[in-house]
Amino acid sequence: MQFRTRAIHIGQEADPSSGAVVPPIHLASTFVLPAAEGPADYDYARTGSPTRHAFEAVMASLDGGARAVAFASGMAATHCVTMLLKPGDHLVTGTDIYGGSWRLFNDVLSQRGISVSAVDTTDVAAVQHAIRAETKMLWIEPTGNPLLSVTDIAGCAEIAKAAGVLLVADNTLATPVLCRPLEMGADIVMHSATKFIGGHSDLLGGVLVARDPEVGRKLHWMQNATGAVMGPLESFLCCRGVKTLELRVHAQSATAMRLASWLQKQQSVKRVYYPGLEDDPGSATAKKQYHGGYGAMVSFEVDADVNGAQRFVESTKLFQLAVSLGAVESLIELPAVMSHGAYAPEARRAVGITDGLIRLSVGLEGAEDLEHDLSQAMTKISAS
Amino acid sequence: MIEPTTIMPDPSTKKVPASGPSTLSVHAGEARVKPGFSITDPIFAASTFTFPNTQAIVDFLEQEEPREEYGRYGNPGERVVEEKLAALDSGEASVLFASGMAAFVGLLMAHVDAGDEIVFFDECYHRSREFCRRHLSRFGVGFRQVRTCDYDAMEAAITPKTKFIISESPTNPHLSVVDVARFAEIGRRNGVLTLIDATLCTPYNVKPLEAGVDFVLHSATKYLGGHNDLLAGAVTGSAELLDPVRNLRGIMGGVNSPHNAYLLERGLKTLALRMERHNANGQAVAEFLAGHSKVERVLYPGLPDHPFHAIAKQTMRGFGGLVTFFLRDADWQQTAAVIDAVQIPRIGPSLGGVESLIEQPMVMSYWNYTPEERAEFRIPDNMIRMACGIEDAEDLIADLSAAFEVAE
Numbered sequence: 114m115q116f117r118t119r120a121i122h123i124g125q126e127a128d129p130s131s132g133a134v135v136p137p138i139h140l141a142s143t144f145v146l147p148a149a150e151g152p153a154d155y156d157y158a159r160t161g162s163p164t165r166h167a168f169e170a171v172m173a174s175l176d177g178g179a180r181a182v183a184f185a186s187g188m189a190a191t192h193c194v195t196m197l198l199k200p201g202d203h204l205v206t207g208t209d210i211y212g213g214s215w216r217l218f219n220d221v222l223s224q225r226g227i228s229v230s231a232v233d234t235t236d237v238a239a240v241q242h243a244i245r246a247e248t249k250m251l252w253i254e255p256t257g258n259p260l261l262s263v264t265d266i267a268g269c270a271e272i273a274k275a276a277g278v279l280l281v282a283d284n285t286l287a288t289p290v291l292c293r294p295l296e297m298g299a300d301i302v303m304h305s306a307t308k309f310i311g312g313h314s315d316l317l318g319g320v321l322v323a324r325d326p327e328v329g330r331k332l333h334w335m336q337n338a339t340g341a342v343m344g345p346l347e348s349f350l351c352c353r354g355v356k357t358l359e360l361r362v363h364a365q366s367a368t369a370m371r372l373a374s375w376l377q378k379q380q381s382v383k384r385v386y387y388p389g390l391e392d393d394p395g396s397a398t399a400k401k402q403y404h405g406g407y408g409a410m411v412s413f414e415v416d417a418d419v420n421g422a423q424r425f426v427e428s429t430k431l432f433q434l435a436v437s438l439g440a441v442e443s444l445i446e447l448p449a450v451m452s453h454g455a456y457a458p459e460a461r462r463a464v465g466i467t468d469g470l471i472r473l474s475v476g477l478e479g480a481e482d483l484e485h486d487l488s489q490a491m492t493k494i495s496a497s
Numbered sequence: 498m499i500e501p502t503t504i505m506p507d508p509s510t511k512k513v514p515a516s517g518p519s520t521l522s523v524h525a526g527e528a529r530v531k532p533g534f535s536i537t538d539p540i541f542a543a544s545t546f547t548f549p550n551t552q553a554i555v556d557f558l559e560q561e562e563p564r565e566e567y568g569r570y571g572n573p574g575e576r577v578v579e580e581k582l583a584a585l586d587s588g589e590a591s592v593l594f595a596s597g598m599a600a601f602v603g604l605l606m607a608h609v610d611a612g613d614e615i616v617f618f619d620e621c622y623h624r625s626r627e628f629c630r631r632h633l634s635r636f637g638v639g640f641r642q643v644r645t646c647d648y649d650a651m652e653a654a655i656t657p658k659t660k661f662i663i664s665e666s667p668t669n670p671h672l673s674v675v676d677v678a679r680f681a682e683i684g685r686r687n688g689v690l691t692l693i694d695a696t697l698c699t700p701y702n703v704k705p706l707e708a709g710v711d712f713v714l715h716s717a718t719k720y721l722g723g724h725n726d727l728l729a730g731a732v733t734g735s736a737e738l739l740d741p742v743r744n745l746r747g748i749m750g751g752v753n754s755p756h757n758a759y760l761l762e763r764g765l766k767t768l769a770l771r772m773e774r775h776n777a778n779g780q781a782v783a784e785f786l787a788g789h790s791k792v793e794r795v796l797y798p799g800l801p802d803h804p805f806h807a808i809a810k811q812t813m814r815g816f817g818g819l820v821t822f823f824l825r826d827a828d829w830q831q832t833a834a835v836i837d838a839v840q841i842p843r844i845g846p847s848l849g850g851v852e853s854l855i856e857q858p859m860v861m862s863y864w865n866y867t868p869e870e871r872a873e874f875r876i877p878d879n880m881i882r883m884a885c886g887i888e889d890a891e892d893l894i895a896d897l898s899a900a901f902e903v904a905e
Contacts, residue, residue, distance in 0.1 A: 118888040135726045314536040356851045360770045430514045441523050441766040479517025
């Protein structure tokens with residue numbers, strides 16, 4: 114079956130007790146056992162619950178993995194992956210990654226005796242160079258955030274495989290619609306389900322999908338031991354969101370492409386970051402590994418100081434000023450002060466997050482409406 | 498500055514500076530600044546709403562302070578859905594109900610008096626007509642029906658007592674398409690209220706209010722909710738004509754729940770996107786069926802040989818996901834065998850959700866009728882109704898194709 118058909122039907126088998134076309138939401142914390150000992154499908158909801166399993170089943174299918182494990186947030190999922198590391202281990206990650214992941218790696222893992230190197234993962238040679246004997250994990254964002262740099266998944270997979278290193282891809286921005294890293298050799302995929310998977314800005318969630326059943330088993334064991342599971346209502350909303358995932362991501366990507374091209378032609382825009390643009394540094398790799406679009410995120414630098422950039426993001430009428438991304442509503446933000454405020458100022462500038470950098474998350478609104486909105490906000494950059 | 502704890506969102510922030518169908522689906526009816534500064538509307542799971550003091554109650558009762566009072570009279574989340582629906586339908590107002598039938602009953606009970614008459618096009622939902630024939634008749638309201646899209650017969654059936662003329666468009670399962678402007682004109686000329694049940698077209702495909710119809714009815718359970726996971730109904734129209742409907746709803750009590758209203762709001766955000774796909778899938782499946790040797794006939798307004806193709810093309814953006822077809826030389830069991838052989842569409846009533854559904858009307862809705870009654874309803878044994886979801890059209894076609902072979 115094709116992707117969208119699976120997104121609608123996997124894990125959503127009609128309920129045998131009632132025939133309900135949508136499976137019931139199981140809120141139960143515990144399950145009555147047939148006997149004191151012996152097998153049972155479910156015993157306690159932290160270990161597993163039918164509604165969470167429905168979401169995990171569809172995600173495993175969409176990402177082409179052996180097993181999916183759903184979490185209370187994207188960071189809970191990320192944290193669970195890093196629990197596979199032991200003191201003395203080394204993690205290699207990119208420089209253009211989510212600020213919250215960076216905070217976990219840099220400020221939390223370091224206290225557990227795990228060393229971290231950040232390199233420009235768009236440069237495969239730099240990744241190779243960063244691998245040491247004690248390196249156990251390579252963490253990449255195929256589409257970076259907020260600069261939307263493109264990391265070659267297959268290239269990294271080759272390096273990881275040769276070095277016996279686990280390759281984890283945070284595929285939140287590309288989604289399994291555009292790109293499936295497990296099919297390109299990654300071992301684990303992480304999604305912040307809060308974003309495109311849920312898709313409606315109304316839940317927090319994370320999900321890990323493992324290519325190998327044994328890695329999947331370890332992740333589930335760790336989740337059960339540490340407890341940051343996705344709740345039943347969020348699992349239900351995620352299943353509901355996934356049913357329109359392909360439609361949404363394709364529509365949002367098409368609008369983003371149009372806005373990126375339009376932004377390039379604007380006088381007050383210094384630079385546009387979008388992997389779908391022919392002259393974007395990530396264009397060649399993006400063409401190779403993404404199918405059906407280049408994502409809904411567009412970043413650009415306005416020719417203005419931080420105050421001008423601030424006037425711009427506060428003047429849009431459809432784009433709403435908020436962090437997060439990937440939902441039906443378009444959002445706008447200033448990474449330097451909002452999503453990537455967790456970076457130290459020097460570190461932030463070193464990786465290219467300037468004060469005039471603006472990040473768009475393009476929603477489902479009409480492309481013309483959004484273009485018109487950006488156009489009118491453009492006139493507010495200079496103080497008058 | 499809007500206080501984050503404000504219960505009623507500031508209406509001045511509700512105006513959407515755009516008109517595209519997808520932009521309206523996402524934003525219409527919602528305050529830009531919401532309670533708690535949430536990006537989405539909160540679910541107010543409250544049965545009642547409290548007042549800080551007696552003076553606040555007096556202010557409310559004297560209409561100085563518009564606000565909520567008790568859940569049966571209104572809920573903030575419900576109002577957002579009503580305003581979104583009104584904007585999508587190009588109407589002034591909308592009233593939300595617990596189901597499509599609750600909306601239909603609520604509308605008629607508010608506007609019909611003893612001695613009035615109602616005229617239907619005869620392909621309207623049989624439960625709607627049953628309500629009028631068996632229940633409104635007990636209150637002295639008369640009922641007539643004329644052949645669907647026979648506008649002269651409709652005009653001839655109108656008497657000085659007629660209060661309402663009613664149709665669906667497209668009808669279910671025959672998919673006849675009403676010329677809504679002509680329908681509205683008949684109502685205007687004769688001074689009767691007009692109602693179009695637009696469940697099958699949705700505001701994405703047709704906006705009957707723009708053509709002059711007085712009321713639009715939706716079973717929001719279908720395309721508007723869109724995920725087969727809620728029941729809801731709504732009537733849209735002018736604020737003046739809907740005021741008595743809203744008041745009567747507060748007395749009869751067929752309100753939607755706050756949780757349902759939220760799921761409906763969430764579903765509406767992808768309405769334009771889903772409808773585009775339902776339209777494309779409906780057209781693709783209809784064309785496939787029309788070219789299949791096992792199929793005697795297909796009813797789909799997007800096919801050139803459909804009796805109402807011309808008016809459909811002229812008035813509709815797309816033709817929806819519902820496709821009705823008849824198997825060649827098949828009795829009811831041979832028809833059932835095809836239904837039992839499909840793998841993707843589930844067997845069940847309803848339509849308009851992301852999951853495709855399939856059914857044999859003779860079994861699903863008309864099993865307890867006599868063959869003569871079924872003939873009158875034009876429901877032959879070999880009729881199949883497929884409600885195309887938003888799966889890939891190629892998968893649906895391959896599945897139907899295989900089912901025809903298996904059922905051989």
